[in-house]
Amino acid sequence: MTRILGVILAGGRATRMGGRDKGLLLLGDATLVDHVHKRLAPQCDEVAISANGDPARFSQLGLPVLADTIPDYPGPLAGVLAGLEWAAQKGADVVVTAAADTPFLPSDLVVGLRQAAAREKAAIALAASPDETGALRLHPTFGLWPVDLRMELHTELCRGLRKILLWVERHGAATASFPAEPFDPFFNVNTPQDMVLAQEIRQGGARRDY
């Protein structure tokens, strides 16, 4: 049976949030990381947090906190690599990543990613949802990643690769599409204003005007 580990990407600079850890902001009575964990954990065999900086700040969840393999590497790819290396140690087959700033992620994320990968005979799958015009928008931090790709990803990061989509293009990733009604499940909190909108969504406002 395929062993799937979940990795919550919670590092980064959060410049649009004034440098505050987005994952530790409160939405209702739980942090954003708590919301993501609650949705992701039932879909995976095990979950860890991936972050640069001091791991102690995420200790309240009782999850492993993985330091980025290449410290201070800009962007989430170093977190994806840390997740793949952790999964390899655990004897797992694939990692599913989710961003810590996305509290309403689909409860069928893993099923959707796996079905898309199988359908398109692809090793990697990325999530997508329609934007306001109906065009599909990819969400590169929500992906299914085979553990076997970790050496290659390490090599690419050492060469300076930064963008998930550039790496993914070489492998012909599958696209898993998720509905965006009544709200986009990939709505993410980048700014204080986004947090206000997240509160409204949580309280039942099915809004699309963000």
Ligand SMILES: Nc1nc2c(ncn2[C@@H]2O[C@H](COP(=O)(O)OP(=O)(O)OP(=O)(O)O)[C@@H](O)[C@H]2O)c(=O)[nH]1
């Ligand atoms: N582990 C890890 N996660 C990261 C890193 N950079 C970003 N992330 C996560 O990836 C997701 C998307 O990050 P962004 O919102 O694009 O970048 P950010 O640095 O968090 O925020 P901005 O500075 O405002 O762009 C978020 O969940 C971040 O926590 C990183 O270097 N390491």
